Amino acid sequence: FVRPARPLGPYDTKEAVTPWEQATTYNNFYEFGTDKGDPARMAASLKPRPWTVKIDGEVKKPQTVDIDTLQGWFPLEDRIYRMRCVEGWSMVMPWLGFPLASLIRRIEPTSKAKYVQFTALYDPKQFPGQRGNVLDWPYVEGLRLDEALHPLTLLAVGLDGRVLPNQNGAPLRLVVPWKYGFKNIKSIVKITLTEQQPKTTWALAAPDEYGFYANVNPAVPHPRWSQATERRIGELGRRATLPFNGYADQVAGLYKGMDLRKNF
Amino acid sequence: MERPLSGTRPAPPRPRAAGRPLGWLVPAVTVGGLLPAVILIQDAVSGALGANPIQRATLQTGLLTLALLVLSLACTPLRLLTRWTWPARIRKSLGLLAFGYGVLHFLIYLFDHGFSLGVMVDDVVKRPFVTAGFTALLLMVPLALTSRKDSVKRLGFQRWTRLHQLVYVAVSLGVLHYYWGVKKDHTPPLIYAGIVIALFVVRWAAPRLRSGPRPARPAPGRPG
Numbered sequence: 001f002v003r004p005a006r007p008l009g010p011y012d013t014k015e016a017v018t019p020w021e022q023a024t025t026y027n028n029f030y031e032f033g034t035d036k037g038d039p040a041r042m043a044a045s046l047k048p049r050p051w052t053v054k055i056d057g058e059v060k061k062p063q064t065v066d067i068d069t070l071q072g073w074f075p076l077e078d079r080i081y082r083m084r085c086v087e088g089w090s091m092v093m094p095w096l097g098f099p100l101a102s103l104i105r106r107i108e109p110t111s112k113a114k115y116v117q118f119t120a121l122y123d124p125k126q127f128p129g130q131r132g133n134v135l136d137w138p139y140v141e142g143l144r145l146d147e148a149l150h151p152l153t154l155l156a157v158g159l160d161g162r163v164l165p166n167q168n169g170a171p172l173r174l175v176v177p178w179k180y181g182f183k184n185i186k187s188i189v190k191i192t193l194t195e196q197q198p199k200t201t202w203a204l205a206a207p208d209e210y211g212f213y214a215n216v217n218p219a220v221p222h223p224r225w226s227q228a229t230e231r232r233i234g235e236l237g238r239r240a241t242l243p244f245n246g247y248a249d250q251v252a253g254l255y256k257g258m259d260l261r262k263n264f
Numbered sequence: 265m266e267r268p269l270s271g272t273r274p275a276p277p278r279p280r281a282a283g284r285p286l287g288w289l290v291p292a293v294t295v296g297g298l299l300p301a302v303i304l305i306q307d308a309v310s311g312a313l314g315a316n317p318i319q320r321a322t323l324q325t326g327l328l329t330l331a332l333l334v335l336s337l338a339c340t341p342l343r344l345l346t347r348w349t350w351p352a353r354i355r356k357s358l359g360l361l362a363f364g365y366g367v368l369h370f371l372i373y374l375f376d377h378g379f380s381l382g383v384m385v386d387d388v389v390k391r392p393f394v395t396a397g398f399t400a401l402l403l404m405v406p407l408a409l410t411s412r413k414d415s416v417k418r419l420g421f422q423r424w425t426r427l428h429q430l431v432y433v434a435v436s437l438g439v440l441h442y443y444w445g446v447k448k449d450h451t452p453p454l455i456y457a458g459i460v461i462a463l464f465v466v467r468w469a470a471p472r473l474r475s476g477p478r479p480a481r482p483a484p485g486r487p488g
Contacts, residue, residue, distance in 0.1 A: 026315035034449040036314070087447065089316055134449045205448065224393050224444060226386070229377075233315045237378065 012080040018091040031127035039167035048171035057192035058113035067171045074098035084245045086180035090230045096158030101149045116148040117198035119190035141185035142198030178247040180214045211264040216245035293354045297361035325369035332362035344470035363408040366401045393444030400437035
């Protein structure tokens, strides 16, 4: 990566960006396979164009929209975010995208809308990992509406100024930098506003290990490992994991009065 | 067939290793078993271990431990099924190699956590998958320490055999450690579990299925 020749924005981290090679070959994307190398190896089987995104549920303007039309609605922004995987490693990613809030405002939620549910592509022809049932396909993720409207929450279509590589979730993926990486659903085909909290894939697969909120929290260990530290990809040692992945100033207020040990 | 494996007479004393057929076998297994460690170090130095080398090295040494342990456990069932004697000759080397990789696996884990005793104790106490792996490695220590031939003599064959039955506990805990450590796709640890169970069954059933009279006790030099 070359650090973009632009002044850093208010949401950018100053930390060193993870090299392109590592950010595009070390991925969790079980639709391609469970090995970290599978997504890059199998990436060519995904066809990110043509692609449509269905918008439905509690919105005044339900519609199905082509990905190029969709991303043309908003100015694209560079955002350098930390990304912390629930497995205990992290990267610094130079995303290119637009705030989810912009899209939600455009499709006009009804008064019943409380949550946003995202659904990823289900197509075992394009996603060889979906030929097995390691997870309950399609992959589903969700956010509370206020989380979805937070200015940090991004829909990414690019990385480092280029079109998003398939293994990183082309053509459209969610980026919520204060949550564990698995919340950042990839290859989105449907966005549904709902009244009920969505049933999300990892929370269904292992409810005692992965919760709906999945906020990065060094104080709440995973049942099988500690979340107190993380390895930044490219470094040998470990560093302390920060509450909300270092975004506490911006997002801690969303969870005022909540017991984050219960709502993990 | 070098020697009869079952019969009414005890087997003749072993000839000296140097003159034995397949004399290259043990050195070959030792060199072959150490080769993955050499490749691992070479990959670590050249940066070929990928984006998360520590995690990769941890996984690889863990898998090597389990695979070599399973191979060492396969020796006796293989001998019982085929009546070949050579598997018994490489069993010790495979077991010691497994232990070596287990120690390496543990050292990489310690390195990963800055050799912090506190983190280690916390993990062993609080996280069952670490508890299982740690216990498996501990159980292998007395086995490695009594792997020399004279240990059999010193302990007595019966006691030595009973002690070395701990390897079944160690390998079971090793598979459990692997199973619990995997995030989601449990197929590989289940394959290991299946192999271990199959080896247990053969180990248990083969002597019982053998026709003809059996010696009351195992022949010397072939601890079971």
